[in-house]
Amino acid sequence: MPASVENFSLGVSVEVGKIDKELKKLWAEGEGAMARASLINLAVYSEAPGSLEKNTQLVAKVAENHACRAIVIGANPAAKDNHVEAWISAHCRVGRGGAKQICSEQLSFLLEGPCTSLLPSIVFSHLDSDLPLHLWWQGEFHDPMDPQLWAWVDRLIYDSQEWKDFDGQMRLVETAQAEAKQRVVLCDLNWTRLDKVRSALAQFFDHSAAHHHFDEIESVRIEFAPGFRSTALLLAGWVGAQLNWKAQTTRSPDAFNFADSSGRKIDIRLRESPGEPISRIVLESGGIQFVVAHGKGIDLLDVWRGKPDEECAHQLMPAGSNQAVDLIIDELMRGGPHRVYLRAVNCVRELL
Numbered sequence: 001m002p003a004s005v006e007n008f009s010l011g012v013s014v015e016v017g018k019i020d021k022e023l024k025k026l027w028a029e030g031e032g033a034m035a036r037a038s039l040i041n042l043a044v045y046s047e048a049p050g051s052l053e054k055n056t057q058l059v060a061k062v063a064e065n066h067a068c069r070a071i072v073i074g075a076n077p078a079a080k081d082n083h084v085e086a087w088i089s090a091h092c093r094v095g096r097g098g099a100k101q102i103c104s105e106q107l108s109f110l111l112e113g114p115c116t117s118l119l120p121s122i123v124f125s126h127l128d129s130d131l132p133l134h135l136w137w138q139g140e141f142h143d144p145m146d147p148q149l150w151a152w153v154d155r156l157i158y159d160s161q162e163w164k165d166f167d168g169q170m171r172l173v174e175t176a177q178a179e180a181k182q183r184v185v186l187c188d189l190n191w192t193r194l195d196k197v198r199s200a201l202a203q204f205f206d207h208s209a210a211h212h213h214f215d216e217i218e219s220v221r222i223e224f225a226p227g228f229r230s231t232a233l234l235l236a237g238w239v240g241a242q243l244n245w246k247a248q249t250t251r252s253p254d255a256f257n258f259a260d261s262s263g264r265k266i267d268i269r270l271r272e273s274p275g276e277p278i279s280r281i282v283l284e285s286g287g288i289q290f291v292v293a294h295g296k297g298i299d300l301l302d303v304w305r306g307k308p309d310e311e312c313a314h315q316l317m318p319a320g321s322n323q324a325v326d327l328i329i330d331e332l333m334r335g336g337p338h339r340v341y342l343r344a345v346n347c348v349r350e351l352l
Contacts, residue, residue: 010052010108011089019107019126022088034092034101037067038128040332045073045119046138052108055138056089061325063091063104066332069128070106073119079112086110120148127152134187136328140164141172150180157331159189159324161230161277166352170345187334189327190231191341196320197278198238200292200303203317204283213285214243215260219267223280229254230352231277232270237348238340239283247348256351277322294319 014022027036042062044055052074059070070091087108092101107126111118127133135149136157150156156173163169177184204210220239224232240247245258245266254270273279276294283290293302301319306312321327345352 009089010056010087011106012087014086014088016084016086016109019086019088023105026088026090030090030101030103034090034103036090037102037104038069038131039066040068041071041127041131041133042066042068042136042332043071043073043123043133044136044138045075047075047077048139051138052110056106056108058325058328059104059106060091062329062332064093065329067102068104069126069131070104071123071126072106072108073122074108074110075116075119076112077114077116081113082115083112084110084115084118117146120146123149124152134332138162141169141176143168143172145172145176145179147176147179150176150184153180153184155185155187157187157189157328159327160234161190161193161228163230166230167349170349170352185337186342187331187338188234188341189324189331191234191338191344192327192331192334193231193277193320193322194235194238195330196301196318197235197281197292197294200301200317201239201281201283201290203303204290204305213283213288213290216285217243217266217283218286219269219282219284220258221269221271221280221282221284222278223271223273223275225275225277225279226272228277229270229272233348233352234341234344235278235281236268236270237344237346241340241343241347245347247351250351276319 012022027034044059046055052072055072059072063070089106090103091106092103094101109122132154133152134155134157135153140163156176158173160166160169173186177186205213220236222232222235240258243260245260248257248259248265250256256268258266258268260266275296278294280291280293287307288305289308290305291303295302299319301317303315303317304312
């Protein structure tokens with residue numbers, strides 16, 4: 001086996017047809033010191049140059065908390081000639097007993113040329129038994145989507161922040177979900193990066209005594225970093241969906257109205273500003289501001305409520321991380337069908 005399983009090399013180069021044989025050899029050589037562990041299949045697909053090495057680093061960190069069989073695929077569909085390479089490796093950590101290393105397998109593939117169409121076959125033929133399959137698709141999806149791919153996928157992970165055409169990409173994702181008879185759970189990392197902000201905002205209204213503000217909200221202001229407009233819209237969509245508001249015709253790309261069930265208008269403003277993906281959200285209700293602010297480079301949210309001209313008691317809450325590895329780890333800890341996310345998307349779909 002490789003001299004070190006802690007580095008981020010792709011591991012041992014193997015022939016595609018001999019992967020199972022080489023994996024058995026890998027574990028035989030580590031017998032007594034290594035134990036294989038796997039709770040999920042995690043497939044990672046990217047067409048970005050250098051993605052194999054980058055994603056190997058990500059998988060190494062993910063495997064510290066989520067034992068898995070990782071299938072990491074780097075693809076270049078634009079290449080003229082077919083080319084396939086494969087590697088095997090292991091990501092290990094010392095178990096609680098301290099005597100044996102607990103290891104997750106990684107199978108890596110480089111696909112170039114027309115053979116990239118073999119993606120479903122490569123994934124399916126190397127799954128670890130009947131464990132659930134999480135497919136992390138990096139970048140944009142292709143039209144048409146291969147229906148064969150979705151027959152085995154349990155959770156489809158993507159980051160809509162990377163999309164140039166949200167509606168077009170979302171329609172592809174929904175088509176894949178429909179072809180899989182709704183068994184695929186859609187997991188958007190752009191939604192995951194909003195977890196802490198949403199929790200901080202929701203805690204203002206945990207007590208029923210604050211619920212009267214729902215009918216009095218006059219405006220919502222969201223500040224977002226360049227490139228994160230879709231993140232801000234998802235946050236606005238969450239507020240609107242939770243309060244059963246409907247989006248109205250936009251006045252500009254970053255200014256629009258929601259209407260509540262009585263037809264009352266709520267003013268929504270988005271403003272691009274350097275900083276964190278979401279640097280501030282302010283709800284105004286009856287002269288009271290509910291504020292969640294995330295300072296640049298700070299891992300805490302500053303949370304307060306009160307009138308604009310009065311001193312307020314501030315509370316600090318965890319801000320979360322925008323790093324890809326932290327987002328994917330958070331997402332892997334989740335369960336359920338993400339219905340709230342889908343409601344938020346539908347609330348602002350025409351604006352995304």
